[in-house]
Amino acid sequence: MTAGSHVAVAPAPSRATVAVSPVSQRRVLVSEWIKMRSLRSTGFTLLAAVVAMIGIGWIVGAATNSHWSSMDPRELAGFEPIGRSLAGVNLAQLAIGVLGVLFISGEYATGMIRATFSAVPTRLPVIWAKAALFAAVTFVLMLVSAFVAFLGGQHFLASHGTTLSAPHAVRAIVAVAVYLTLIGVFAVALGFILRSTAGGIATLFGLLLVLPGIGQVLPASWQTHTLPYLPSNAGSSMFTVVQDNPSALSPGTGLFVLCLWVAAALVAAAVLVRRRDA
Amino acid sequence: MRVPSYGGPTTYEGQFPHMIEARGLTKRYGDKTAVDGLTFTVRPGIVTGFLGPNGAGKSTTMRMILGLDAPTSGTVTVDGKPYREHAKPLQAVGALLEARAVHTSRSAYNHLRALAATHGIANSRVDEVIDLVGLQEVARKRAGGFSLGMGQRLGIASALLADPSTLILDEPVNGLDPEGIRWIRDLLKSLAAEGRTVFVSSHLMSEMALTAEHLIVIGRGRLMADTSVADLIAGASTTVVTVRTPQAAELGRALAGPDVTVSSTAADLLEVTGVAAAQIGEVARDLGLVLHELTPQQASLEEAFMDMTRDEVEYHAAATPAPGTTAPTSRSAA
The missing domain is CATH 3.40.50.300 (P-loop containing nucleotide triphosphate hydrolases)
Incomplete structure (x- = not known):
């Protein structure tokens, strides 16, 4: 075997040195940021979350104000202006949850994950980067949206509205943003655990929407020990202003419980992603 | 560098x-x-x-x-x-x-x-x-x-x-x-x-x-x-030598041996396996036979590959069980 034949076949391209740095958590974060911004679905879905958060708050405010005179006394008794303007959280969480799952499952579905894990073979930095990035984007966007929803909602509620200086107003707004952020990270972890868009979204919606409904048919004594700890109920106890459910968790405990859910999902994702073949 | x-x-x-x-x-x-x-x-x-x-x-x-x-x-x-x-x-x-x-x-x-x-x-x-x-x-x-x-x-x-x-x-x-x-x-x-x-x-x-x-x-x-x-x-494959000679039958008899296969598709044509082309030429010279052609047919790489993997192909067209293993001719395994 000699080199002669090779050299004759094709001229060697110039070997200008390419500057290459070691993989680091920060570089993986930059990479994920590029990935996130370069998919059109990211923008559309985040826009849907913003529109849901703001639009529903404003519409509910305007509708409540215009129907005020025809509302029955019981409805009036339960009226609480802060919660009304933040009602969009229920729809926004679906958009955020879908995007969180897609952020990961899209890579598994297309095969991109093999390129990702070839570049970052230790894999865990990818989980942390995706989770942190998604959390940061969701929090900033949803905090602004919740404020706008609140301010606009109160404006449309007119004389029935309240202000930011009302008790619990700021807490509720920030809690909504924190809740959506944690749901987003939870969805990212589910994406890594289940690796499929359909499975991830079904599991997330099952946990958020279906399980609380199923829990309603449990004996009452069981309900008080289970239902408040579901992610959606623990979350809503964070931002509910007037709590009429006696078994609900306190806002602080609700935050703690939801954080436990997210931490457990992230740990499961990390263990599985390290162990499984890509 | x-x-x-x-x-x-x-x-x-x-x-x-x-x-x-x-x-x-x-x-x-x-x-x-x-x-x-x-x-x-x-x-x-x-x-x-x-x-x-x-x-x-x-x-x-x-x-x-x-x-x-x-x-x-x-x-x-x-x-x-x-x-x-x-x-x-x-x-x-x-x-x-x-x-x-x-x-x-x-x-x-x-x-x-x-x-x-x-x-x-x-x-x-x-x-x-x-x-x-x-x-x-x-x-x-x-x-x-x-x-x-x-x-x-x-x-x-x-x-x-x-x-x-x-x-x-x-x-x-x-x-x-x-x-x-x-x-x-x-x-x-x-x-x-x-x-x-x-x-x-x-x-x-x-x-x-x-x-x-x-x-x-x-x-x-x-x-x-x-x-x-x-x-x-x-x-991986035995080499076939094509020999063209007017005295095909005579040469065929002379080459016959335990590991040698001689087949003929035409009166003046032999396909010989098991003997190198050089050896065939020498035998012919010793017997005074005239050779019109002496061509080693190099097995193509494709044939070599087929030979080697015949028993190891996962999906055969016809179902044949794969018995045993083919001895690897490994150089770097040592």
Whole structure:
């Protein structure tokens, strides 16, 4: 075997040195940021979350104000202006949850994950980067949206509205943003655990929407020990202003419980992603 | 500085830079063994073909080299350590895997930029590899709309991104037109000539014959040959010698022996196996026979491959059980 034949076949391209740095958590974060911004679905879905958060708050405010005179006394008794303007959280969480799952499952579905894990073979930095990035984007966007929803909602509620200086107003707004952020990270972890868009979204919606409904048919004594700890109920106890459910968790405990859910999902994702073949 | 080395002595293997070394590499899925105790070394400076029928375990082996799949047992290292332990993995190995590894909704440019970012590689290098593979026109378009050939070019661009010392390419010519095939062939040879390790899989012996200098042949996950292309042709199949002579019957009788087969399709024509052409010529001279033709028919690489893997093909057209194993003619297993 000699080199002669090779050299004759094709001229060697110039070997200008390419500057290459070691993989680091920060570089993986930059990479994920590029990935996130370069998919059109990211923008559309985040826009849907913003529109849901703001639009529903404003519409509910305007509708409540215009129907005020025809509302029955019981409805009036339960009226609480802060919660009304933040009602969009229920729809926004679906958009955020879908995007969180897609952020990961899209890579598994297309095969991109093999390129990702070839570049970052230790894999865990990818989980942390995706989770942190998604959390940061969701929090900033949803905090602004919740404020706008609140301010606009109160404006449309007119004389029935309240202000930011009302008790619990700021807490509720920030809690909504924190809740959506944690749901987003939870969805990212589910994406890594289940690796499929359909499975991830079904599991997330099952946990958020279906399980609380199923829990309603449990004996009452069981309900008080289970239902408040579901992610959606623990979350809503964070931002509910007037709590009429006696078994609900306190806002602080609700935050703690939801954080436990997210931490457990992230740990499961990390263990599985390290162990499984890509 | 990469010093090209063209197949040095086996004893120095451990000291060579940029090598892939598999030791007893095994992968089982349930009770099915996809890769069965593979031991081989891929050396720098030449194109090494990784050949086997479909389902032989080539892709699984390549995924194990890249740490995408974990071996059930055994080890595989690149430049002396597992791929996962490299601080700059893309610089150690650039890979093109058989299945596309690109998000279909992202542009080729952004795909490469995201990969480059993990290693702090400048965007100017991204432009460079896009130019190198000739994707300038479509770099800003969705990769999902790419033809198979464009997809392969994008895969090669990402493999070359960090200027790796080892390249692993799984069926790189799949779906390419003749011009594209020729381009890959020349590219691989020039990359090897620069001293890189180039490991290319294919199920087509004819393609490997034109590209590779060394071959690692597997069947049903087992090593069947680790040899140079020339040795494979010489060793794996018996050579047939075509002899044309007016005294065919006489010569045929003279050549007859225990390991010799002589067949005749025409009055003046013999097909001889088991005797070298030179020996036949000498026998003819001793008997005073006239020879009109004496041609060793070199078995084609394709025939050599078929011979070797006949019993090891996963999916036979006709169902024949595969008994026992074919003895591997391994050189580096020692």
